[in-house]
Amino acid sequence: MNTFAVIGLFLAVIVLAVGAYRGLGALTSTLLASLVVILTNGMGIWQGFSEFYMNGYVGAYAGYFLLLCSSSMYANFMNESGSATSIGYQFIDWFGRGKVLLICYAITVVLTYGGVSLFVVIYALAPIAYTLFKEADLPRHLIVAATTAGSATITMTSLPGTPALTNVIPTEFLGTTLTAAPIFGIIASIAFIVMTLLYFNYTEKKARTDNEHWVNPEGLDIANEIQDRSMLPSSVKAFLPIIVLLTIILAGSRFGLNSTMLATGAMLAGTLVVFVLNLDKFKGKSIKKIISSGLEGGIGAIGGFAGVVAFGAVVSKSQAFASIVEWVLSLQMNPYSQGVFATMVVSAITGSSSGGLRIMFSAFTDSFLASGVNLDLLHRLVSISAGALDTLPHSPGIFLTLAVLGLTHKDAYKHIFVTSVVIPTIITLASLGILVMLF
Numbered sequence: 480m481n482t483f484a485v486i487g488l489f490l491a492v493i494v495l496a497v498g499a500y501r502g503l504g505a506l507t508s509t510l511l512a513s514l515v516v517i518l519t520n521g522m523g524i525w526q527g528f529s530e531f532y533m534n535g536y537v538g539a540y541a542g543y544f545l546l547l548c549s550s551s552m553y554a555n556f557m558n559e560s561g562s563a564t565s566i567g568y569q570f571i572d573w574f575g576r577g578k579v580l581l582i583c584y585a586i587t588v589v590l591t592y593g594g595v596s597l598f599v600v601i602y603a604l605a606p607i608a609y610t611l612f613k614e615a616d617l618p619r620h621l622i623v624a625a626t627t628a629g630s631a632t633i634t635m636t637s638l639p640g641t642p643a644l645t646n647v648i649p650t651e652f653l654g655t656t657l658t659a660a661p662i663f664g665i666i667a668s669i670a671f672i673v674m675t676l677l678y679f680n681y682t683e684k685k686a687r688t689d690n691e692h693w694v695n696p697e698g699l700d701i702a703n704e705i706q707d708r709s710m711l712p713s714s715v716k717a718f719l720p721i722i723v724l725l726t727i728i729l730a731g732s733r734f735g736l737n738s739t740m741l742a743t744g745a746m747l748a749g750t751l752v753v754f755v756l757n758l759d760k761f762k763g764k765s766i767k768k769i770i771s772s773g774l775e776g777g778i779g780a781i782g783g784f785a786g787v788v789a790f791g792a793v794v795s796k797s798q799a800f801a802s803i804v805e806w807v808l809s810l811q812m813n814p815y816s817q818g819v820f821a822t823m824v825v826s827a828i829t830g831s832s833s834g835g836l837r838i839m840f841s842a843f844t845d846s847f848l849a850s851g852v853n854l855d856l857l858h859r860l861v862s863i864s865a866g867a868l869d870t871l872p873h874s875p876g877i878f879l880t881l882a883v884l885g886l887t888h889k890d891a892y893k894h895i896f897v898t899s900v901v902i903p904t905i906i907t908l909a910s911l912g913i914l915v916m917l918f
Contacts, residue, residue, distance in 0.1 A: 483519060484797065488794065491515040492512070494508070494515055495509060495787075495872065496871075496888070498512070500872075502889065505782065513793045516799070520798045527793055532793050535788050548774045549743050550602035550746045554773070555773030556773065557603075558606040559760075562712050563609070565711040566718060566721075567608075580624065583604065583608050583611065584679070587626050590604070591629065592633075592634040592641055601879070601880050603724065608622045608626075609696070616693050618694070619694060620894065623881070623894045624679065624891075627895045627899050628671075631869075633667075633671045635866050636865060637664045637859065637863050639658040639664040644832070646862055648836045649857075649861060655854050671906060674906075712760065724749035754766075781879070782882075783879070783882050787878050791830060808839075814847055819861060819907060821838075822836055822839045823835070823865075824868075825838045826865050826867070831869055863906060866903045869899075870896075870899040877892070
């Protein structure tokens with residue numbers, strides 16, 4: 480193993496994390512971090528940036544440009560029509576102002592368990608969450624706790640039947656089903672929920688104690704509380720675009736349509752439904768301005784995301800990455816321990832749970848099948864482990880989520896760390912210990 484190259488790789492991740500916390504900007508941070516990898520791994524500087532970095536950047540930009548722009552426009556129309564505010568008030572009526580974290584968490588869980596990607600959910604949920612948290616007078620960074628816990632834990636890894644990639648990939652290698660080890664999965668999900676709700680209670684109380692309040696996102700003027708709620712769209716009109724959007728996504732998924740194309744089309748359809756149902760609400764407003772500001776919001780969000788993906792592309796071409804993967808895959812351990820350790824390490828380096836699983840299974844599937852290990856339990860265990868270290872500060876999804884909500888790592892990463900790193904790691908290690916002792 481090339482020790483200098485490995486040290487360079489970890490130093491690059493630190494540079495990226497520190498840059499994010501210092502507000503340096505994703506593009507600048509990823510360029511500096513990539514330079515560290517290139518110099519310490521014997522790559523050509525020109526090839527490292529013009530080929531590896533740019534291929535990753537352009538690929539991410541091209542792959543998500545239409546989705547993120549259409550999603551941002553949908554969110555803008557929901558906000559301008561008053562639909563998001565109407566939905567927010569309806570949830571407040573149902574559950575009360577004191578449970579906004581739980582409400583956002585529940586909405587995110589339902590949507591992601593139904594097959595909706597976080598890249599879509601965060602845009603659809605953001606304007607609703609703004610209303611909820613403004614009414615509760617809670618700081619905006621708490622939204623991240625709810626959305627991360629709702630999308631990157633139980634609906635991604637532990638709940639039986641979830642359509643997330645982390646649940647699909649093991650079936651491709653082990654021949655298991657999406658509902659593998661249902662009892663284990665349900666117990667783990669309950670543990671996730673209990674620990675998550677305890678954290679919600681703690682962090683909300685701390686925000687109140689620290690006298691934190693709601694502050695509008697920069698550049699987004701959220702209207703003051705509307706005294707006459709009759710001015711808002713009815714709840715039926717407000718919820719209908721979301722129902723149409725989800726119906727298109729879920730129905731199209733059954734026919735195996737391209738998920739990005741499907742989500743983009745659903746967002747455009749949802750935007751049209753919002754407009755048609757609320758023509759009276761748009762009178763006197765500049766539709767051109769609403770469309771333009773919505774589309775430009777998507778462009779702003781994707782820039783940082785693409786930069787982090789580009790950094791990942793440079794890392795994947797490095798000597799250090801190849802050495803670490805080779806070392807992890809060469810370890811001789813109990814099958815459960817081997818699967819968990821390899822998945823967690825590779826997921827941490829790549830910032831991707833699906834990437835960690837694919838690399839791990841590519842190397843260990845034959846030995847797993849020959850070992851006589853319970854494949855259903857292994858499936859569920861490694862799925863949960865994939866979601867433990869994939870959301871370290873350099874994970875691309877984090878940059879996107881924070882950009883959409885107008886936040887920084889310094890503002891909100893602590894919530895991501897607790898809900899999608901600490902809690903999943905605890906559950907992973909506890910589950911591994913029990914399975915090793917019993918089997």
